[in-house]
Amino acid sequence: MLAACYIRVSTDEQAEQGISIPAQKSRLLSYCQARGWEVYGFYVDDGYSGKDLDRPAMQRLIEDAAAKKFNTALVLKLDRLSRRQKDVLYLLEEIFEPGGVGFKSVTESFDTTTPFGKAALGMMAVFAQLERETIVERVRMAKNESARQGRFMGGPAPFGYRYNFGAKKLEIDEIQAQEIRWIYDRYLSGKLGYGYIAGELERKGVPGPTDERWNKTSVRKILTNPAYAGLVNHKGSVYQGKHEAIISPEKWREVQVLIKSKGAVRAAAGVHTGLLSGIIWCGECGARMRVKNVWQNYPRLSPKKVTKYYVCYSQDKTGSSHMVRDPDCRCGYKHADEIENEVIQQLYIYSYDKVLLRQAVNESLAAAGDKRSFIRGINQARKDFNSVEKKLEKWCDAFEKGALEPDELVERVKELKERKAYLHNHIIEMENRLKEENERKINTEELLEILQNFTRIWENATADERREIVINTIKEVRIYTDNRIEVEFNL
Ligand SMILES: [Zn+2]
Incomplete structure (x- = not known):
């Protein structure tokens, strides 16, 4: 296996522990060594944020992946690759997969060939995005401070x-x-x-x-x-x-x-845009659907009532003509609230899928099992290490007492020193693996928690956040004349 190691650190992260370039490098190297992988090269973006893919080493990685120069891309953590879910999916689906290049994160376990792996990856990418958003929030707070002092907030000066x-x-x-x-x-x-x-x-x-x-x-x-x-x-x-x-x-x-x-x-009257705008399509004619607010004039109400519908562009003649797919489409006006509720229900079920959850739990338990064997391995290696040291002492004593020839001593000491160095490396490697397993377990648990708490997250989300969740998790919604709904998920 030939691995390309990608490393990124942003300017605000440079002081953070465990994320410096040398720290990332040594973790990636030991990961490769433990698996007998060869390192094709290190791609290092120093001082770049993960908000987009516009980074020199990232661009080289993309080029080299397309040229199939290595078999797998390796990062310490998913957010090193990108903090945007869209970019992560782009790299996986448009760059790595077509190039036959695998992808591994040292501290997160994703098998992107399984649906769960993909779902997990998508969810983790959403977290990474949220983390970035908290950084954006911090910038906003700094701007707030500046506003309180009455200073102009940047951007072009207002007209006038x-x-x-x-x-x-x-x-x-x-x-x-x-x-x-x-x-x-x-x-x-x-x-x-x-x-x-x-x-x-x-x-x-x-x-x-x-x-x-x-x-x-x-x-x-x-x-x-x-x-x-x-x-x-x-x-x-x-x-x-x-x-x-x-x-x-x-x-x-x-x-x-x-x-x-x-x-x-x-x-x-509650005029609003649609939760599903942009991802909802007419299942009959294949046209996009738009939100239509229909004002109710009768019976005379004050304030007037409005009902929100989704209607396909083929039927809604007020839209642009190039959006029409079939001028005879009669799929009907769809009550937006009903459609949205149904889609959210499906999203709940999808997020709380028992099979997926069980898979995640099994995975984290398997990791815990490995952990025990690592701990045993480390203890054994430490014991061996100590006994080698004792042997060394014994040989030296024997030499001092004149019971050993110098040549004999040199040979035995050389052998023991080699053994000692081997054990030392072995212990470090096992400790690194153990650290990885611990981190992986924490990440799996975090993901489980999010999936299980989806309902609560949704209930507390603002309209914009809900829209964000919908766009990130649903690829397409199709509606038919008989009100049947098909939801296709992104993850
Ligand atoms: Zn239609």
């Missing part, structure tokens, strides 16, 4: 301002600021919609923000941006900024109240 790099603050661009004032006044006085205002700006020939044309979104962004009232917005909290306001805080708040009162009608 310029960023003064010397003074490190926003300054008013008088020409653009006039348009800002005009937009606010227009919205307040005329009670006009975003689209109408955007149209007027276009007709006046005002250059749009960031060189784009004016549209509903850009107008809405301007009307809701607290920067114009001299404030700094960060993650829903507003702080007093260090820059000058273009719109008085009173007028700005007045606009916010008006926007909210207009939006309240829609919000109360």
Whole structure:
């Protein structure tokens, strides 16, 4: 077996124990030695994060895997490869598998040829992603701190301002600021919609923000941006900024109240996007399905009720014509809530599959069994090591007492020293294997816990997180005329 060892450490991890480049190198090397594998080479990305695959050594690994220069890719931990599940699956399915290259993680056991191995791998990759997300969260917290101090939060300066790099603050661009004032006044006085205002700006020939044309979104962004009232917005909290306001805080708040009162009608009716958007297809004609909010006008309700449906693009003629697969498709409007519940049920069952769980438990028990034999092996080797040392002492004593010829001593000592070195290496190797087994067991238990707690995780997840879970675990959902649902999982 010819193994390519991939090593990665990010700048914030460099101080962490056990993850340094030499630490990873020695663990990978001892893993290969224990199995009699040859090392094809070390691919080292020093100071790169796992957020994408844009790393020099990773690119070389991909090229060499495609050229079949080695049989297996080896990492210490899955997150060394990537912290994104998508990237991990890409490497496995698009690079390693077609190239006939196997993949091994020293501290996690995945047999990617079995469904469980793939499921486990997918789940672990989701963890790795979550870990990265906690790092992202930390960055956000640091930004929060900066917002509390009233500093501009980065990104392009809002339309109406310029960023003064010397003074490190926003300054008013008088020409653009006039348009800002005009937009606010227009919205307040005329009670006009975003689209109408955007149209007027276009007709006046005002250059749009960031060189784009004016549209509903850009107008809405301007009307809701607290920067114009001299404030700094960060993650829903507003702080007093260090820059000058273009719109008085009173007028700005007045606009916010008006926007909210207009939006309240829609919000109360519960207009929302679909949990399954992008992965749901019509089983009959093969077209994508979209969410359709149907307003109920009768009986007259206040606030109005809305019902959410999934409907295929072939049937929903309001969509673009290129999405139509069969103009005669009559698969029907599907109640979105019912479909989503059914899919989530299947996801529960899939996650809590008894067979998969039993397999995982057996695997971790098998690892524990190996552990006992490793411990026995280590103890035996230590005993042998001690007895070799005692023998050495004995021979030396004998020599001192004149009971042994120098030549004889040299030969015996040489033999014993070789034996000693062998035992020493053997003990280190066994200890490393034991460490691996321990880590593998912990990872398996962690995975089991996640699978068993899926229901609770789901219940506590936000809409965005649920969407994230669905996209990561489900490949495709197909619905038929008789409301039959087929769910195809990613993992
Ligand atoms: Zn259809």
